[in-house]
Amino acid sequence: xxxxxxxxxxxxxxxxxxxxxxxxxxxxxxxxxxxxxxxxxxxxxxxxxxxxxxxxxxxxxxxxxxxxxxxxxxxxxxxxxxxxxxxxxxxxxxxxxxxxxxxxxxxxxxxxxxxxxxxxxxxxxxxxxxxxxxxxxxxxxxxxxxxxxxxxxxxxxxxxxxxxxxxxxxxxxxxxxxxxxxxxxxxxxxxxxxxxxxxxxxxxxxxxxxxxxxxxx
Numbered sequence: 001x002x003x004x005x006x007x008x009x010x011x012x013x014x015x016x017x018x019x020x021x022x023x024x025x026x027x028x029x030x031x032x033x034x035x036x037x038x039x040x041x042x043x044x045x046x047x048x049x050x051x052x053x054x055x056x057x058x059x060x061x062x063x064x065x066x067x068x069x070x071x072x073x074x075x076x077x078x079x080x081x082x083x084x085x086x087x088x089x090x091x092x093x094x095x096x097x098x099x100x101x102x103x104x105x106x107x108x109x110x111x112x113x114x115x116x117x118x119x120x121x122x123x124x125x126x127x128x129x130x131x132x133x134x135x136x137x138x139x140x141x142x143x144x145x146x147x148x149x150x151x152x153x154x155x156x157x158x159x160x161x162x163x164x165x166x167x168x169x170x171x172x173x174x175x176x177x178x179x180x181x182x183x184x185x186x187x188x189x190x191x192x193x194x195x196x197x198x199x200x201x202x203x204x205x206x207x208x209x210x211x212x213x214x215x216x217x
Contacts, residue, residue, distance in 0.1 A: 001036060004198055009066040009191050010059055011037065011044065014200040017055040017177050021046065033058075048074055048081075048145065056083070056182025057200045069190035074145065079187040083140040083150055084129070084202065086179035086209055087159040088169050090136055096126045098153035102146045111166060112148040114156050122146045124153040132213045135162055139183075150180060162209060179209050 001019060005012035013033070015021070020032040037044050037060065044060045045067035061067035073079040101119030104112045113119075123143040130137040136159070140150045148167075154160055155167040164178035165171050186197040202210070 001033060004057070004200065005196075006041075009063060009189070010061055010070070011041065012057065012059050012185070012198050013037070015050055015055060015058050015182075017053055017203065017205065020052045021049050021058075024052070034060075047071060048079075050182055051148065051151075051180075053177040054180045054182060055203045055206065057185045057198050058182070059185060059187065059198075066190045070187060073187050077143065079185070081142060081182065082184045083142070084181045084183045084206070085138050085140050085150060085154065086162040086206075086213065087136045087138055087154055088162050088164075089134065089159045090131055091126075091128060091138075091157070091159055093126075094128050096157060098122075098124045098126065098157055100153060100156045102149060102152055104147040109166065112146065112152045114152065120144075120146060122149050122153070124150055126154075126157070135213045137210065151178060162213070173209065173212055175209050175212075176205055179206060181206050 001016060002014040004014055015033060022034055023032050024030055044062055047059050047061055047070045050058055061070055100114040101116055102112050102122045103115035103119040106113045125141045127139045128136050129139055142149050151161055151164055151167050160167045160169040161178040161180055163169055163173060163175045181202055184199040189196050
């Protein structure tokens, strides 16, 4: 875990894949991100979350007032998040907007599922960045914040994330996790009113995936 920005009001970190934000229900004694940060900085407030399997940029508030202000920005879509994902297969589209309603925590695997009747509204905007023979690197912008949203919308479009076996991908490349990375985050600083943008590079396993897929081209 790497701190990429800090001041008296907020922390911005680059979270590694494999580290939970909160305690893992199955591994209660394992380390988690909030515990690590609070040991160093004292009480912090969660503004948004990343899955355990997802790497990338996150912001935390250091006081209640900043927390409220950032929460409002996320609710009002004033904060912008961009992800990079590697999709299985080669989409026929260059850009696509997925608007499938989603229902979380379904079944014993606690998956999120498309549910047109009881699901909550969800929207993700995809754009192809680079094509490979059997996959594609895409930019994904979630306009809502549902659990596993990008993963499920990619699956619903017929192109699950590479190695995301929970959502229909084949386990064929020997990669350690589904290929999803929170690339950038933009928001207005609640105190200075300055628009701040943070970008973090792909981690080593994501770059390795791109090399493997490129070599198969």
